[in-house]
Amino acid sequence: MVYVKRDDVLHLPSSNISGNKARKFLSLNNIPAEEFPDAIVSYGGPQSNAMVALAAIVSSKNAELAGTTPGGDDWLPSLEGKEGKDVFWQLYVAPEDSENNKIGDSSDGKSTERENQSSAYPVEAGKAKSHPKRFIYYTKTMPRYLRKYPNGNLLRAVALGMEIRTVSHQEYNRLFGGLNGGSTMAPADLDPPVPGRSLWIPQGGACSIATPGSDVLAGEIVDYWSMNGKGMPLAVCVPGGTCTTALLLHRSINNLLEHRREEGKGELDIRVIVIPCVGDDEYATRQMMSLDRSVGGRGRREDMPCVLKPRADVEYGSARRRSKGYFTFGEPAKAILQTYDEMNECGLFLDLLYGAPAWSLLLQHWRSRDDDCPIAGRSVFSASPNTPIAPKEMKELKRVYENLCFFAEKAQAMERLGVIRETLAEYHRPLTNSMRQRDFFLSTSSHRRQSVSEEDQEKKMAALQTEQAALEKKLADVRNRPVQHIRPQDTAAALKSLGKRATKREVQNMMWEVDEKLDGVIDWDEFHLNFERNIRDGSGLEPASFYHMVQFMIYDHDNNGMVSIDETMNMLYARVGREQMESTITKLFGGDDGAPIKEVGHQGGEIDFERYWEVVVREQQRRFSDSDLGKAVAEKKQKKLRAPR
Numbered sequence: 001m002v003y004v005k006r007d008d009v010l011h012l013p014s015s016n017i018s019g020n021k022a023r024k025f026l027s028l029n030n031i032p033a034e035e036f037p038d039a040i041v042s043y044g045g046p047q048s049n050a051m052v053a054l055a056a057i058v059s060s061k062n063a064e065l066a067g068t069t070p071g072g073d074d075w076l077p078s079l080e081g082k083e084g085k086d087v088f089w090q091l092y093v094a095p096e097d098s099e100n101n102k103i104g105d106s107s108d109g110k111s112t113e114r115e116n117q118s119s120a121y122p123v124e125a126g127k128a129k130s131h132p133k134r135f136i137y138y139t140k141t142m143p144r145y146l147r148k149y150p151n152g153n154l155l156r157a158v159a160l161g162m163e164i165r166t167v168s169h170q171e172y173n174r175l176f177g178g179l180n181g182g183s184t185m186a187p188a189d190l191d192p193p194v195p196g197r198s199l200w201i202p203q204g205g206a207c208s209i210a211t212p213g214s215d216v217l218a219g220e221i222v223d224y225w226s227m228n229g230k231g232m233p234l235a236v237c238v239p240g241g242t243c244t245t246a247l248l249l250h251r252s253i254n255n256l257l258e259h260r261r262e263e264g265k266g267e268l269d270i271r272v273i274v275i276p277c278v279g280d281d282e283y284a285t286r287q288m289m290s291l292d293r294s295v296g297g298r299g300r301r302e303d304m305p306c307v308l309k310p311r312a313d314v315e316y317g318s319a320r321r322r323s324k325g326y327f328t329f330g331e332p333a334k335a336i337l338q339t340y341d342e343m344n345e346c347g348l349f350l351d352l353l354y355g356a357p358a359w360s361l362l363l364q365h366w367r368s369r370d371d372d373c374p375i376a377g378r379s380v381f382s383a384s385p386n387t388p389i390a391p392k393e394m395k396e397l398k399r400v401y402e403n404l405c406f407f408a409e410k411a412q413a414m415e416r417l418g419v420i421r422e423t424l425a426e427y428h429r430p431l432t433n434s435m436r437q438r439d440f441f442l443s444t445s446s447h448r449r450q451s452v453s454e455e456d457q458e459k460k461m462a463a464l465q466t467e468q469a470a471l472e473k474k475l476a477d478v479r480n481r482p483v484q485h486i487r488p489q490d491t492a493a494a495l496k497s498l499g500k501r502a503t504k505r506e507v508q509n510m511m512w513e514v515d516e517k518l519d520g521v522i523d524w525d526e527f528h529l530n531f532e533r534n535i536r537d538g539s540g541l542e543p544a545s546f547y548h549m550v551q552f553m554i555y556d557h558d559n560n561g562m563v564s565i566d567e568t569m570n571m572l573y574a575r576v577g578r579e580q581m582e583s584t585i586t587k588l589f590g591g592d593d594g595a596p597i598k599e600v601g602h603q604g605g606e607i608d609f610e611r612y613w614e615v616v617v618r619e620q621q622r623r624f625s626d627s628d629l630g631k632a633v634a635e636k637k638q639k640k641l642r643a644p645r
Contacts, residue, residue: 002380005221006350008536014060014625016539020245021053023213024205029057033064036133038197041186043138043176046164047153050204051137055157058135062161063632065132118218138165138173149518176203178444184208184294189525204242208295218252222260225268233269235378237308239277240284242330246274247288250305251297272305275358278329281307293578306374311364327357335360347391353575393554400553401527406478407490411497413471420468436578485521494549498561498609506545513543517549518581540624548616552609565589588615 012022012029022029044051049214137157150158167175177185184207185200201207225234236253238246239323247333250272258269276284284307287562310316310325327333336352339360343627350356358395362380365373403410492507502510514522514530527550534547555563589607624630 005217011536014064014627015053015056016054016537016541017056017058018536019049021049021205022218024210025053025057026213026216027209027211028054028199028201028618029060031061033133034227037063037199038194039134039136039192040199041138041190041193042200043172044203046139046142047480048204049153050201050630051162052160053158054152054201055135055162056135058133059160061133070380079189111258114566134163134193135161136163136165138167138172138176140169141166143229150430151516151518155516180518202242204244206242206244206291206449211252212296214245215247215252217245218249218256222247222253222256222268222270225395226260226266226268229268231266233378234271235375235380236270236272237358237375238274238305239354239378240274241278241354242291243274243276243287244291246272247291248295251292251295258463262605271374271378273308274305275308275361276326277354280326308365308374309533310361310362314364327360329353331548333357339363344394345391346460349394350420394481396554396557397528397550399533400550401486402479402484403553404490404494404550405484406481406487407497408477408493410475411493413474417468417471417475418472420464424464426459427457427516480583485523486527487521490535491546494618496611498514498549498552500609500613510546510549513546537623540620540629540630542618544616548613550611551616555612561609562614563588564606582590588612588620609614 007019007023009018009020010022012026015029017025017029038056040053042050049268135157142154144155154164175190176183184202186192192200202207221234221236236249238249240246253270253272254284257270260268272289274284278284285301286305288304289299289301292303298304311326314325316325330353330462336356340350340352340356341361343356343359350359362375365375366380408560435618463593464528488504488507488511491510495502495507510522511522514526516526516529519525530547531550534542534544537544552563553559555568569584588611625634
């Protein structure tokens with residue numbers, strides 16, 4: 001039996017971050033804006049999930065402040081130690097921090113503080129002055145294309161106000177490298193950007209700040225298993241990058257189990273197992289031992305969680321043999337894609353960096369049933385992220401994507417094909433004797449109907465069948481192109497087919513919402529990611545114009561340009577359950593004042609795209625207004641209105 005922990009549906013207030021990073025940064029997110037440090041400093045890759053999560057938290061704190069400054073030095077004493085030093089910084093900086101070897105004084109002269117400051121991302125030049133709270137992030141020199149066309153997490157983090165500092169690979173390794181993947185303490189020669197008010201967070205949040213979130217997760221797992229485990233042993237499998245979640249969860253669960261024993265409650269057998277996705281088992285163990293010492297443990301190997309190792313009797317190929325059977329992080333591999341496809345068919349959608357590699361290794365042992373396997377005889381509780389897209393909805397999402405690719409080229413042919421198929425179906429439909437002599441008619445120039453002879457009918461049908469074959473071949477040629485994507489003209493044509501005419505600028509804005517690679521087209525990965533983000537969004541902030549069009553086309557299963565209650569219910573029930581489904585149905589098909597559903601049309605009632613668009617846009621605006629950020633914005637507007645002129 002496998003249980004999957006759905007942290008993808010977890011959203012923290014204000015910042016709206018979700019998943020594993022919501023666990024790690026729970027305590028940071030809960031610090032009131034007035035008490036929040038003036039600067040957060042971290043480092044890592046330019047597409048890091050931790051990076052964008054920290055950027056979101058800092059941005060939310062600035063929003064909470066509603067454009068006001070923290071209020072001078074009033075809050076400083078509560079953050080100071082006995083000697084007036086910054087407690088935030090002191091938490092993670094070695095006590096032997098010295099004034100020597102500052103950045104810029106390195107012997108090779110290749111990296112200076114001035115150079116680091118000048119390499120801040122050009123989009124954000126001077127932005128720090130406008131924000132009371134700052135997020136400064138160090139990364140290696142980025143590829144030219146990424147610098148020129150930022151995308152993905154980098155684009156989002158920069159848009160949220162992150163100040164990026166790029167340093168050479170050599171300098172990066174000197175500052176942040178190490179045998180254990182970096183230290184939990186700030187580099188000795190890296191000055192805090194705002195003395196007395198700065199917080200250092202290691203790569204991926206690998207520090208004690210992640211402990212409160214791990215405690216909450218451990219409590220959820222132990223409580224659930226105590227009620228539902230029926231005395232069976234449990235293996236909690238966690239994909240590992242920095243292995244922070246695995247180590248802290250292991251400590252938290254062990255503490256809870258110890259408390260249960262002291263209180264005389266029933267014994268539980270719960271074991272945390274980490275599946276390394278970066279490096280191998282030794283690298284994962286070294287990271288966890290180092291982190292364990294930094295959070296008050298003894299850092300002993302025997303105190304670490306079990307590390308799942310690749311099976312020795314599997315043929316991996318030369319590249320994976322060199323890494324002891326583990327995957328190279330971020331490198332494509334056939335086995336990863338096979339696992340992705342296999343689990344997708346089972347209704348579990350995995351990411352390709354952590355989820356699929358971890359499950360690939362997990363399935364090796366799951367199928368082996370060896371007695372010495374760490375998960376042998378245990379139920380498996382997986383912390384792998386999956387999306388809230390049900391298998392049926394995923395199938396429909398793929399249908400809509402395939403339909404939208406080169407839609408502008410296909411639209412006219414598909415419309416004509418519909419007419420031809422309807423005519424042919426009418427011709428072959430069984431007729432009564434009284435109808436056989438008057439089944440097909442042609443309009444003359446004087447608009448009089450004349451009966452068509454059987455021979456003329458056959459000729460007409462043959463011509464239609466020939467045209468049908470030509471159109472189907474044309475469509476097949478378009479669909480079989482090796483590269484499939486959605487262009488601006490395809491989006492415009494799709495909107496037009498739904499009865500909505502959009503300007504060129506509106507279409508460009510819709511494309512921009514989805515086009516992560518900024519190459520002017522939308523591929524499947526971008527299409528799927530946009531859909532996933534929107535169905536997870538609880539804040540109303542996620543750009544959603546393109547998503548609204550796609551969602552309507554998913555509901556419109558028969559492609560008649562209308563959405564029925566029956567079609568909508570089929571999709572919504574699998575995703576949100578009965579109660580929320582009924583609420584959504586009432587909003588879409590009921591009156592504007594919340595009146596009951598009107599039973600009009602077929603399939604329980606229908607609405608067109610214009611009505612659907614009006615409702616979903618209004619609902620998105622309501623979600624934003626009800627969010628913490630929306631309330632802060634509204635309050636700020638009210639203050640401006642009340643301010644004396």
